[in-house]
Amino acid sequence: MITVILQPIGAVDPEMIAYLEEEMESVYVAVEVRQAVKVPAEASDPERGQLEGTSVLMALPSPDTSIDATLGVIEEDLFVAELNFIFGLAYGNRAIISLRRLRQEFHGLSPDPELFRVRAKKEAFHDLGHVFGLPHCEDRRCVMCFSNSIFETDFKSFRFCERCWETLEDSGVVLSYRIDD
Ligand SMILES: [Zn+2]
Numbered sequence: 001m002i003t004v005i006l007q008p009i010g011a012v013d014p015e016m017i018a019y020l021e022e023e024m025e026s027v028y029v030a031v032e033v034r035q036a037v038k039v040p041a042e043a044s045d046p047e048r049g050q051l052e053g054t055s056v057l058m059a060l061p062s063p064d065t066s067i068d069a070t071l072g073v074i075e076e077d078l079f080v081a082e083l084n085f086i087f088g089l090a091y092g093n094r095a096i097i098s099l100r101r102l103r104q105e106f107h108g109l110s111p112d113p114e115l116f117r118v119r120a121k122k123e124a125f126h127d128l129g130h131v132f133g134l135p136h137c138e139d140r141r142c143v144m145c146f147s148n149s150i151f152e153t154d155f156k157s158f159r160f161c162e163r164c165w166e167t168l169e170d171s172g173v174v175l176s177y178r179i180d181d
């Protein structure tokens with residue numbers, strides 16, 4: 001049985017965590033929400049006003065067993081060496097997503113709480129997909145398609161395409177969407 005550990009990093013809106021918990025529960029077997037951990041000071045790049053993603057990821061507590069996954073959720077904007085920004089990152093059995101660029105306000109637009117939530121769900125499923133062994137997918141509607149911009153995030157769905165779905169099933173990750181989705 002796979003447990004996804006939802007790990008807020010620093011101050012994260014509890015409503016967002018509760019939403020992600022519910023959405024994950026509709027797909028994964030079990031979800032555990034942990035107390036927030038501190039934003040790792042060593043990840044901060046004050047000149048860029050961002051955090052270095054790999055350091056944030058490495059500072060995340062590992063899940064208790066190798067089949068489980070930890071998903072960190074952070075407000076701060078992230079980057080890695082070769083990219084100006086990233087929506088999220090995954091390595092081994094840990095993943096993180098940043099909420100900063102998922103808000104319409106970041107792009108100079110009026111707030112859209114529902115769009116914000118759906119974007120977070122897509123990025124969460126995407127990076128958990130990596131944890132469960134999936135590479136990027138060519139299908140632009142598949143949640144495993146790489147997003148380089150918020151437009152690409154909006155274009156893809158939150159679902160895994162049939163091929164990615166089968167790969168997950170073959171590797172023993174059992175998924176089920178609720179019927180009303
Ligand atoms: Zn990816």
Ligand SMILES: [Zn+2]
Pocket residue numbers: 137138139142143144145160161162163164165
């Ligand atoms: Zn796919």
